[in-house]
Amino acid sequence: MAVRVGVLSTGMQKFESKKQATLDEMIFDVMQKALSEADLSIADVGGVVFGSAVDGFVGTEAPELQAANALGREGIPSLRVSTSGSTAISTPNLGYHWVASGKADVVMVVCFDQMSPCGSPQAVFNTVYDESYIRPIGLNVPIQCGMEARLFLHHYGHTEMQMAKVSVKNHANALDNPYAQVGMRLSTDDVMASPYISWPVKRLDTSPTSDGARAILFAREEIVRERKTSPVWVKGVGQAGDSAWFMGRTNSNLGRLDYAYEAARQAYEMAGVKDPSREIQVAEIYDPFTYKEMQHCEAMGLCEEGGAGRMIDDGISERGGRLPVNPSGGLLGEGNPIGAGMSRLCWLYLQLAGEAGPCQVPNQPRLGVSCGWGGMYQYSAVMVLGRDD
Amino acid sequence: MATYIKIAGIGVRVGGEAMPHRDMLYEAVREAYHEAGVTRHDIDTAVTVSSDLAEGRSLANQYTLDSIGGVMRPFDLRLANESLHALAAGALELHAGKGRRAVVAGVLRSSDMEDLRAGMTDLVGSRLHLHYERAVADSFPGDLEIAMAQMMQREGGGPATTVAAPHIDVAVALVLEAGDSADGVILSGIGWHDRSGWQLSHYERSVAAAAAAARRWAGNPLTPSWVEVPAYPPVLVEASLRALGLSRSPVEVNPSRLDGQAQGNHMLEGLLWTASSVKRLRGLQAGTVAMVQSWQGPGTASTAVALLLKS
Numbered sequence: 001m002a003v004r005v006g007v008l009s010t011g012m013q014k015f016e017s018k019k020q021a022t023l024d025e026m027i028f029d030v031m032q033k034a035l036s037e038a039d040l041s042i043a044d045v046g047g048v049v050f051g052s053a054v055d056g057f058v059g060t061e062a063p064e065l066q067a068a069n070a071l072g073r074e075g076i077p078s079l080r081v082s083t084s085g086s087t088a089i090s091t092p093n094l095g096y097h098w099v100a101s102g103k104a105d106v107v108m109v110v111c112f113d114q115m116s117p118c119g120s121p122q123a124v125f126n127t128v129y130d131e132s133y134i135r136p137i138g139l140n141v142p143i144q145c146g147m148e149a150r151l152f153l154h155h156y157g158h159t160e161m162q163m164a165k166v167s168v169k170n171h172a173n174a175l176d177n178p179y180a181q182v183g184m185r186l187s188t189d190d191v192m193a194s195p196y197i198s199w200p201v202k203r204l205d206t207s208p209t210s211d212g213a214r215a216i217l218f219a220r221e222e223i224v225r226e227r228k229t230s231p232v233w234v235k236g237v238g239q240a241g242d243s244a245w246f247m248g249r250t251n252s253n254l255g256r257l258d259y260a261y262e263a264a265r266q267a268y269e270m271a272g273v274k275d276p277s278r279e280i281q282v283a284e285i286y287d288p289f290t291y292k293e294m295q296h297c298e299a300m301g302l303c304e305e306g307g308a309g310r311m312i313d314d315g316i317s318e319r320g321g322r323l324p325v326n327p328s329g330g331l332l333g334e335g336n337p338i339g340a341g342m343s344r345l346c347w348l349y350l351q352l353a354g355e356a357g358p359c360q361v362p363n364q365p366r367l368g369v370s371c372g373w374g375g376m377y378q379y380s381a382v383m384v385l386g387r388d389d
Numbered sequence: 390m391a392t393y394i395k396i397a398g399i400g401v402r403v404g405g406e407a408m409p410h411r412d413m414l415y416e417a418v419r420e421a422y423h424e425a426g427v428t429r430h431d432i433d434t435a436v437t438v439s440s441d442l443a444e445g446r447s448l449a450n451q452y453t454l455d456s457i458g459g460v461m462r463p464f465d466l467r468l469a470n471e472s473l474h475a476l477a478a479g480a481l482e483l484h485a486g487k488g489r490r491a492v493v494a495g496v497l498r499s500s501d502m503e504d505l506r507a508g509m510t511d512l513v514g515s516r517l518h519l520h521y522e523r524a525v526a527d528s529f530p531g532d533l534e535i536a537m538a539q540m541m542q543r544e545g546g547g548p549a550t551t552v553a554a555p556h557i558d559v560a561v562a563l564v565l566e567a568g569d570s571a572d573g574v575i576l577s578g579i580g581w582h583d584r585s586g587w588q589l590s591h592y593e594r595s596v597a598a599a600a601a602a603a604r605r606w607a608g609n610p611l612t613p614s615w616v617e618v619p620a621y622p623p624v625l626v627e628a629s630l631r632a633l634g635l636s637r638s639p640v641e642v643n644p645s646r647l648d649g650q651a652q653g654n655h656m657l658e659g660l661l662w663t664a665s666s667v668k669r670l671r672g673l674q675a676g677t678v679a680m681v682q683s684w685q686g687p688g689t690a691s692t693a694v695a696l697l698l699k700s
Contacts, residue, residue, distance in 0.1 A: 239463065
């Protein structure tokens with residue numbers, strides 16, 4: 001029987017397009033905030049899991065070793081996870097397993113990325129493609145996203161206007177988020193008039209590049225109960241991936257994220273969730289592009305397959321809606337330092353703990369889901385958090 | 390929660406002049422699955438290790454999933470540290486009840502670096518702190534690799550030598566199996582310690598801490614019959630033995646390299662030597678212990694120690 005694992009605290013900082021801090025300083029900042037909030041010192045931490053998406057952003061091979069130097073205590077064992085965007089959840093998944101294994105009582109998870117030093121994050125992203133088969137055809141992230149979004153809209157009958165509504169919602173939500181990079185009041189006309197990056201994805205359908213870090217502390221049940229009157233527990237985890245060679249997948253509909261459905265299925269099974277559209281009360285899900293939030297709403301079972309357009313049209317996913325999605329602003333509004341997309345999980349914890357401040361959703365939620373997405377448009381990691389039943 | 394972690398299957402593919410990464414890894418994993426008597430459907434979680442810079446593309450790990458049989462399976466955990474760290478992550482997942490079996494695997498083709506010395510210098514240089522250390526590196530005489538060797542020599546490490554190992558193309562896979570009874574070769578304990586660092590003293594402190602953690606995990610001060618330790622540059626052998634407290638011990642040093650395995654400071658050393666030690670342990674009597682110590686490579690003081698027990 002695995003050890004029960006809860007969340008003790010988070011460490012947050014403002015995301016910025018170019019942060020005036022070194023990687024070490026960013027990490028030290030969020031780590032100290034998480035420790036301070038939990039009333040712990042670094043001596044109490046039994047292990048650290050670092051997550052960052054791509055070494056090329058930071059410009060350093062094995063940046064986790066510099067990060068380890070920033071902890072202020074030599075000798076803490078650490079592990080590093082790197083799964084591109086899904087680092088956001090696959091890293092805390094490993095932190096959860098570390099505590100659940102009984103091999104450490106308290107584990108800190110620190111996710112970070114500093115995209116500004118590389119000058120051109122898209123140039124770094126271009127290096128993820130296979131040098132023999134993919135790079136020669138000129139595929140890059142915007143083009144691939146455009147292809148995927150077109151298929152998604154076409155297959156399910158969703159529209160660019162519905163994508164624009166997601167942008168309006170998340171950018172407005174970010175206005176209440178003190179750590180957000182691009183909170184703003186937009187109209188759907190603004191979004192629709194913004195230039196195409198790769199049809200149907202427009203500039204305002206896209207999250208910005210960012211620098212920033214997040215920390216979260218996991219601990220075994222006894223420690224969590226000592227410090228928290230309304231503990232938030234890790235209820236379920238899941239992860240799955242499809243082939244990196246997208247032209248060879250068995251599912252030819254690239255608009256349907258089979259692997260995300262599978263990762264969600266695992267996490268819900270572990271959490272005992274039978275009908276997520278009724279049981280999940282708040283979601284902080286991966287939205288580097290507007291259509292990605294819609295895809296993830298469907299894959300996480302927050303609505304039926306093909307129901308994401310209706311969710312945004314009917315206001316279900318608004319902060320005051322029946323099932324709020326990204327009430328903190330998501331990556332679109334808060335910023336997107338890829339690995340530090342773990343911010344979605346941090347905000348989910350804050351919502352369930354009732355500590356989300358101006359971003360708090362009404363009717364104190366007790367169960368929520370977060371997810372990350374990454375790689376060659378191929379893998380997903382999911383975590384379900386919840387309070388005691 | 391699992392009581393024991395058995396190493397149920399190993400697969401090694403050394404050399405691969407005309408073979409891409411994915412095929413090398415596939416062959417090693419297939420061999421490990423075959424030896425463990427399992428298929429990909431029997432595997433519950435996976436950890437892979439790779440290097441973006443050595444492989445020449447970012448997110449190198451994303452391409453491992455197909456080779457390990459991970460498509461639409463629930464084991465998409467990917468790690469980028471040195472390889473014994475990956476072994477530790479796999480063991481943690483099994484102890485946490487993630488499932489019964491894990492595969493831990495990695496692949497490296499250093500022959501892809503046309504100029505290995507230049508490649509190593511780039512790799513080591515890229516580990517330098519962006520703001521503090523790279524400015525200093527500009528003042529190093531000659532290339533960075535030689536400067537590092539000289540630095541180690543100044544600390545009593547013997548004659549200056551290059552730290553770049555010969556080319557090695559290798560893929561390694563281990564199948565871990567959780568259970569309540571100890572039979573075969575088990576991973577008795579594993580510990581690791583991480584930081585960047587240039588000095589031999591950093592390295593030794595890291596090894597000592599990793600070994601202490603491995604013994605704590607094992608819950609038993611196991612005495613190894615042999616140790617596998619990094620040997621490039623050669624100064625590291627003595628440094629490792631000192632840090633492990635085995636300088637005056639009759640312990641065998643580096644006896645179980647598989648045929649054709651070049652020594653080198655590459656990220657797969659730990660898994661490779663674990664595989665070769667498991668193979669050797671299988672033919673020995675119960676109670677025999679082997680210790681494997683690895684290093685993430687120049688520019689780091691990130692090390693790990695695994696204790697393997699024939700039960």
